[in-house]
Amino acid sequence: MQSTVFTPWEDPDAKPLIRFQNVTKRFGTFTAIDDLSLDIYEREFFALLGPSGCGKTTMMRMLGGFETPTEGRIELAGKDIVGVPPNKRAVNMMFQSYALFPHLSVWDNIAFGLRRDKRPKAEIEARVAEMLKLTRLEKFAGRKPHQISGGQRQRVALARSLAKAPKLLLLDEPLGALDAKLRQDTQFELMDIQEKTGTTFVIVTHDQEEAMTVASRVAVMDEGKLIQVATPDRIYESPANVYVADFIGDVNIIEGRATPGEDDTYAIDWAEGEVPLQATSATRFDKGQTCYLAIRPEKVTISTDRPEGAVNAVQGKVLDIAYLGNLSTYHVELPSGMVIKAQTANTRRISRRSFTWEDPVWLSWTVTGGVLLAG
Amino acid sequence: MRRFLLIAVPYFWLLALFLVPFVIVFKISLSDIALAIPPYTPTLDFSAGWAGVRAFFSALDFENFTWLTQDDLYWKAYLSSLWIALISTAITLAVGYPIAYAMARAPEEWRPTLMMLVILPFWTSFLIRVYAWMGILSQEGFLNQFLMWLGIINEPLTILNTNTAVYIGIVYTYLPFMILPIYAALDRLDESLIEAAEDLGCSRLSAFWLVTVPLSRNGIAAGSFLVFIPALGEFVIPSLLGGSGTLMIGKVLWEEFFSNRDWPVASAVAIILLAILVIPIVLFQRNQQKQAEAEQ
Ligand SMILES: Nc1ncnc2c1ncn2[C@@H]1O[C@H](COP(=O)(O)OP(=O)(O)OP(=O)(O)O)[C@@H](O)[C@H]1O
Ligand SMILES: [Mg+2]
Numbered sequence: 001m002q003s004t005v006f007t008p009w010e011d012p013d014a015k016p017l018i019r020f021q022n023v024t025k026r027f028g029t030f031t032a033i034d035d036l037s038l039d040i041y042e043r044e045f046f047a048l049l050g051p052s053g054c055g056k057t058t059m060m061r062m063l064g065g066f067e068t069p070t071e072g073r074i075e076l077a078g079k080d081i082v083g084v085p086p087n088k089r090a091v092n093m094m095f096q097s098y099a100l101f102p103h104l105s106v107w108d109n110i111a112f113g114l115r116r117d118k119r120p121k122a123e124i125e126a127r128v129a130e131m132l133k134l135t136r137l138e139k140f141a142g143r144k145p146h147q148i149s150g151g152q153r154q155r156v157a158l159a160r161s162l163a164k165a166p167k168l169l170l171l172d173e174p175l176g177a178l179d180a181k182l183r184q185d186t187q188f189e190l191m192d193i194q195e196k197t198g199t200t201f202v203i204v205t206h207d208q209e210e211a212m213t214v215a216s217r218v219a220v221m222d223e224g225k226l227i228q229v230a231t232p233d234r235i236y237e238s239p240a241n242v243y244v245a246d247f248i249g250d251v252n253i254i255e256g257r258a259t260p261g262e263d264d265t266y267a268i269d270w271a272e273g274e275v276p277l278q279a280t281s282a283t284r285f286d287k288g289q290t291c292y293l294a295i296r297p298e299k300v301t302i303s304t305d306r307p308e309g310a311v312n313a314v315q316g317k318v319l320d321i322a323y324l325g326n327l328s329t330y331h332v333e334l335p336s337g338m339v340i341k342a343q344t345a346n347t348r349r350i351s352r353r354s355f356t357w358e359d360p361v362w363l364s365w366t367v368t369g370g371v372l373l374a375g
Numbered sequence: 376m377r378r379f380l381l382i383a384v385p386y387f388w389l390l391a392l393f394l395v396p397f398v399i400v401f402k403i404s405l406s407d408i409a410l411a412i413p414p415y416t417p418t419l420d421f422s423a424g425w426a427g428v429r430a431f432f433s434a435l436d437f438e439n440f441t442w443l444t445q446d447d448l449y450w451k452a453y454l455s456s457l458w459i460a461l462i463s464t465a466i467t468l469a470v471g472y473p474i475a476y477a478m479a480r481a482p483e484e485w486r487p488t489l490m491m492l493v494i495l496p497f498w499t500s501f502l503i504r505v506y507a508w509m510g511i512l513s514q515e516g517f518l519n520q521f522l523m524w525l526g527i528i529n530e531p532l533t534i535l536n537t538n539t540a541v542y543i544g545i546v547y548t549y550l551p552f553m554i555l556p557i558y559a560a561l562d563r564l565d566e567s568l569i570e571a572a573e574d575l576g577c578s579r580l581s582a583f584w585l586v587t588v589p590l591s592r593n594g595i596a597a598g599s600f601l602v603f604i605p606a607l608g609e610f611v612i613p614s615l616l617g618g619s620g621t622l623m624i625g626k627v628l629w630e631e632f633f634s635n636r637d638w639p640v641a642s643a644v645a646i647i648l649l650a651i652l653v654i655p656i657v658l659f660q661r662n663q664q665k666q667a668e669a670e671q
Contacts, residue, residue: 085578
């Protein structure tokens with residue numbers, strides 16, 4: 001194994017920092033976390049992604065010590081931590097609601113945890129100053145939480161959780177209220193901190209781009225279960241199922257029936273009277289098995305004429321154009337009524353665009369352009 | 376114009392219900408005692424015209440206030456009232472805070488019932504409740520009988536007609552005024568703040584001192600003022616439960632007014648009491664205002 005690449009999850013001898021073992025959490029009769037097992041390794045930047053209410057915060061709260069699992073065990077550095085109170089865990093949490101102390105100034109909020117450790121005054125002052133600088137809050141140190149903006153509050157919460165430099169830092173949607181620029185800066189800042197301090201981060205986010213940017217691994221959750229845990233590129237390029245493919249980024253899903261061909265290639269009958277689509281897949285499909293072809297819009301080429309020698313080509317007309325600045329997404333309607341999205345980079349000025357509404361166009365993609373999924 | 380009317384209505388009430396009675400009492404405090412109806416002179420006689428008004432004003436003086444400084448009964452009564460009010464406020468806080476805390480932490484569905492229980496005593500007349508305490512605290516009362524039955528004491532304790540009984544009475548009577556504002560403050564307290572404190576290394580107890588108590592400070596202040604202000608002028612409780620040794624200004628006032636029929640001195644006592652109360656009342660208002668600002 002290469003030593004430069006950080007992939008402890010592929011090393012069978014690596015000891016995970018956090019280990020969820022068949023953890024179930026019920027609130028009354030409602031199951032928030034359902035028999036979940038997960039290993040997170042030291043120095044990882046682990047992102048939890050999933051729709052609202054899927055149990056992300058609940059997982060964080062169990063790690064922080066605010067909820068006890070109904071079943072199963074949670075280990076931190078090899079020790080069972082179920083029943084250990086929050087103040088006895090080397091874990092800090094940034095709360096989704098920030099939970100800033102309204103009676104304390106920004107400065108005192110950040111210093112709160114350091115003071116509890118009875119650190120020397122000079123050290124506390126230095127550390128708080130460092131945190132204020134990091135989160136660009138120097139000017140607001142003397143204000144109370146109700147005297148600053150939502151984004152500033154979020155940064156105070158972040159600074160407060162970072163201040164103690166814990167072994168494990170839990171961030172519940174840490175950057176949701178920040179503007180795009182500051183968010184990006186903070187993301188890189190977080191990655192930088194992580195690299196410098198070697199802290200393990202678990203981050204909850206609704207922003208998949210953010211997860212992709214910062215995380216070493218991403219877990220996609222749904223209804224208290226893990227659907228897929230993998231590196232961002234694997235989640236994106238080879239999603240485990242339609243749910244993950246659909247949840248992460250934009251995707252075209254074409255349903256059809258598989259017919260195995262040579263070299264892991266499959267022919268997919270997807271519409272009456274149309275030429276079957278070709279796709280490769282490492283997983284086996286039986287003849288006639290229902291399958292889903294997931295194609296990312298950026299893998300679909302759009303052209304006026306049918307491209308020479310294209311394996312997969314379909315004709316349609318432009319229904320809609322979404323201009324995103326650097327990119328344009330074309331919504332192309334096929335004769336069957338299905339809409340396929342194709343994305344192109346806007347290298348030319350918009351006035352010189354080759355296609356416009358109602359234009360008949362060809363869409364094409366390669367054999368490996370799509371991913372064949374069972375469900 | 377409409378705005379003016381809207382403002383005028385509360386000001387009118389304030390004028391009619393506070394300022395006018397105050398001026399009347401203040402005027403009586405400057406008068407002299409007389410064997411007449413009403414029992415003081417001078418009274419304003421408009422039939423005499425301008426000369427009558429002048430005679431009226433020239434007859435007013437600060438004699439009664441001077442008298443209050445000469446007899447040490449009065450300032451002792453003021454001091455003792457302040458002391459008793461202060462101690463009973465502290466005890467009420469010590470008793471009320473845990474009750475309010477327990478209420479705020481109780482399951483949601485229990486809270487209306489608990490709130491009912493706190494307010495329930497108001498359904499019975501205050502006087503009857505104080506009389507009931509006489510029955511409990513007297514030599515042959517329930518408390519002594521119960522303690523003797525338990526074998527804790529052999530001789531009945533003398534509680535009734537002592538300051539202890541006054542403290543018990545005040546704490547019992549004003550407890551709801553302490554509980555309700557503290558409960559309101561604790562009820563608003565965000566649970567995740569306690570969790571954040573624990574997350575940052577606080578034990579349960581230190582989270583309580585560092586987060587819960589400071590954040591319920593406004594409730595504590597409101598409750599303390601609501602107990603302290605009426606307790607200072609309290610008259611019924613010291614007269615019914617207190618003994619001859621219990622010196623409270625409310626009792627002195629009552630005696631001046633009804634036993635001595637000295638309205639002018641009684642009025643002077645009342646004016647001084649009001650002056651003393653202005654300080655905590657202003658502080659109370661400031662606290663309420665600060666609280667309102669903080670909530671915005
Ligand atoms: N104390 C509780 N009592 C009952 N149900 C709860 C409790 N806490 C959470 N739940 C439920 O558990 C589920 C998971 O909640 P959780 O807060 O973990 O969601 P989430 O993934 O963080 O969502 P979001 O992205 O909206 O923050 C939700 O359906 C929620 O209603
Ligand atoms: Mg959440």
